[in-house]
Amino acid sequence: MKVALIYNKDISGVINTFGMQNKEFYNEKTVKRVAESLEKAGHNVAILDGNKQIIERLENFMPRVNEGEQMGMIFNMAYGIQGESRYTHIPSMLEMLGLPYVGSSPSGHALALDKVLTKIIWKNNNLPTPDFWVFNNHEEDMSTVKFPVIVKPKMESVSFGLKVVYNQEDLREAVHYIVTEFDQQALVEQFIRGREFCVGLIGNSPVESFPVLEIDLEGDPDAIQTVDDKKHKPKKKVCPAHISPELAEKMQQISIDAFNALNLRDFARVDIRLDEDENIYLLEINSMASLGESGSYPTAAKVAGYNFEGLVNKMLDVASVRYFTNALPQGDNNKSKSKTSQTSRMRTFIKTRQQRTEKLLKQMVDTDTYVRNVEGVNYCSGLISSELSQMGFTQEIYPQLEVGNILYFSNSFNQEVDYLIVQPIDTRIKLAKHENFQEHEQYLEGTGIWENKGGIAILISALQALKFSRSLKKLKIGILLVTDSSIDGRYSKSIIQQKAEIAQSVISLSGSSKSGGLILSRSGSALYRLDTKMLKKDNPEHVSNTAMNFNKTLAAITDISYNDSNNIIAPFDIEFKSNIFKRYAYGTAGISVRYNSPEVLDEIEMKIKKILSTQKRSKIYQMKIEGGLKRPALSASEKSTQLFNQICELAKKIDVRITEEHRWSSADICHIKKDLPIIDGLGPVGEYLPSDNERIIRHSITERALLLALLLKN
CATH class of the missing domain: 3.30.70.360 (Alpha-Beta Plaits)
Structure with a gap:
């Protein structure tokens, strides 16, 4: 399944800075850990920043679902950037876009964030919660307040602004601070002397409760856990809590009732205070319980039998059940650590080397490979040759004077090859109009990056993944680098035909259309x-x-x-x-x-x-x-269709979208006369820009590299 993990990083990505700014952010290590956990379970994951560009990012990663395709999911870790009810911002947008997501609905988040509404609903449902008062400013009548009380912002989490006060003078000061600092009402709540607990919840029907966890206040009934404690010196956590089974069961049931009363979904964490007479008081509920390493939620989940990877995938699973009525195949309820599949390991390998892959791509794009620039074409060939030689490929050179040298690489010379990869490296663009490599968050641009050089980067990445998985030595692969594609294969035509005679299948890595098109047929050309x-x-x-x-x-x-x-x-x-x-x-x-x-x-x-x-x-x-x-024209043969169907099955397993395409332009593979399975368009997803420049969707490099690796290995 495609899973887009959304979190907040660039908070400047707004039209205007306006309203209360968010103070709650996920550590990027935690975000990466969640993504890796999803990838190990076989999901195709992209990490996206949840600012104003998020819709375009989602469109690139999760295009419109056609009939019969698996709909992807959003794993929402975005706390929001600014304004009120920030937890609701991404879910509201996802509702509008028609994208399913993990976590509560906008209304659920809004209720859970508003501590006053939360307490009113709980009281109406006969759930125990401390008495409370709400103040708009520090000059209001506070004569009815019974001390001690704890003062907090009405709509913040993570213990922001928390303070215990024992008299009216300190109360007015605390209320003034809350109103001015957070620009919202101050909630004044009866302070419960005693012990502090939390209960993690996961699921919907039924809701599962983790073992009760206690925040160790070191025996001080007046102690609280502040935001500084959580960030810099987290208090010790005891799980399961040292309480009677009857009391633990009661806490768990009250927590589930509190969760249901607010109509929350998928997961949450309930905070509880237990007084000295063992009376339970609901303090608040966090509808986006933190997955941070030291957080209460993953700590309690571990005691319940969910390692981190299992917890993350269980969260995705319960949301999938809610949307699609049947669970994802995760195995044994996600509690036991399953062996990571080779496909998942290859995907992780490809992603961890993405920076290196893009560095090679930049070198190739920045090299002018205009068809008559022999020096530039040969330099680019040298970059590719260096990468291939490290993986056991040897080369055969076909010297050319008017264009760059045509090179053939193989890891099994003088033998038939399973796959012949025919890939051009020359371009039609002269130096004056050559566009160097440009990097954007979602796109990469530059001359030749879509038509041919992005495909070469994908090929290198795929071969490295096969080497990593110890599969490369078992395969027989031939790679023909063509340097005269821009002049219709004038010199390479006979070489292509010769190498095709010893191949079982032929593929080419031209850029794919935005629909994920693989090319089974191409028009012929005449001038x-x-x-x-x-x-x-x-x-x-x-x-x-x-x-x-x-x-x-x-x-x-x-x-x-x-x-x-x-x-x-x-x-x-x-x-x-x-x-x-x-x-x-x-x-x-x-x-x-x-x-x-x-x-x-x-x-x-x-x-x-x-x-x-x-x-x-x-x-x-x-x-x-x-x-x-x-x-000549290339027709879609029965053998090519069979190979396309095989690729479709592989793509489905790794959630990569592909379609069948006829391309009006001609290409070097059109010269092949032998009746072989021939597929083109396995390169990155992208397009020509209105100028002579080209661009590709960045994440498609890793997707297509994994697909190619699986195809070569299959």
Whole structure:
């Protein structure tokens, strides 16, 4: 399952800084630990910052669910950035977006955060809670208050602003501090002398209670646990608490009743005070119980039999049951530590090396590999060769003078290979328009990053993961780096065909579309050049006749593909120059043809010849057309479809979305004549930008690397 873990890091990611600012944040180590726990259970996890960009981040990671697909989940660890009821902000947005999430609803969080409403609801449900008073300012009548009392903000957690007072003067001072510091009402609550406990809850129907945990106040009935205690010197926790089984059971049942009274979901922690006569008092309930290492919630969960990994996955599981009615396959209720699957270990390995993968990608993107820049192309090949040689690949060089050297790598020379990977590294972009690597939170940009270089980074990452899992030596893989793709494989065509003869399957790592498209078929390409020139200069009318004829002919050729969804004819680089006074006229235009079968190309060429033949031989102007096939079309064969279905099964297991795609552009794999399973588009998800630049979705590198590793291993 895809799981987006949302937490707060960049609190500047708002339109305006306005209202009460959040003081409650998760340690990034805890966030990472939660993510790793989910990954070990086989989930596809992305860590996302919950500020104003969160919708775009979620759209990139969790695109719209199509029929029959598994819907992902949000593991919400975001406390909010600013304003009131901050716990409700992300859940409210997720409700609007239609994304299921772990934890309580916005209304549940709002009630739990509002300590006054919480206490009113509890009292209405005959649940024990200390008497209380609410003040808007320090000048109000406080004569009815019975001391000692504890003063706290009405809508804060983690013991912010907590203070015990014993007289009216100190009370007014404490209320003034709360109102001015937190910009909210002050809750004044009867202080219960005695012991402090908490009860962790998980689940919905039924709600499971962890063993009662006691906060060790070292025998001082007047002691409390402050925010400084929690952050800097956490008090000792005793679990199970040293109380009678009957009292523990009563605390647990009251906690469950308190949870249900507020209509909370999935998990929470209830804080309790026990007076010296063993009367139970509900203090508050935390609808986002902390998962911090020293926190009461994971401590009690461990005593209940949930290690940290099991607890985190149980939280996801109970939310999944609530949304989808059937639990995720986690095994033995998540309480026992299960052996991490090899797939999960490979995913973790790939993610931990992502920074190194992106560093290699940056080096490749920053290298100008314009097809005629032999030095740049060969340098880029050298970077790739260095990585492959460390994994036991040896290389065969096909020297080239006009373009970079074509390289073939294999870990099993002179043998058949299971997979031949054909990957170009050259680009059409000259140095003047080359865009260097640019890093954004969700995207990576740069020349060639989507079309080919991102695919190479994915390939290296996948092979490293296979080496890590000790699977690489068992595989036979060939890798052909093509350096003339921009000129239709002029030099590599025969080499591609030769290497395909010893392959069981062929794959290429061109960039994938945003729908996750894998390419089973590509259009073939043909290029033509139409030229015309005025011959007779004795009459200025010949200038207009030459121009008119040129435009009519070009329009007629283009019109061949009108209303034809399977073929495209498009003119380009059109140039026509004329002068009535000097009496000259000449023109030229390129004609690009994209077609999907050889028969169609033959038919198109026949129609072009017929159009030109209808032109009466004229003494006024001359017209000619030349050109022809550049690359044949690649059809979706039965074998390719079988391989695609195999990849679909692998993708489903690791929650990577893929679809079938026909791409109108041609590519090097189109030169392969042998009937083989051929799949393209296994590179990163991305797109061309309106300029000549390209960009990819950052997390797709790890997703596609794992998918490729599993495919090669399968």
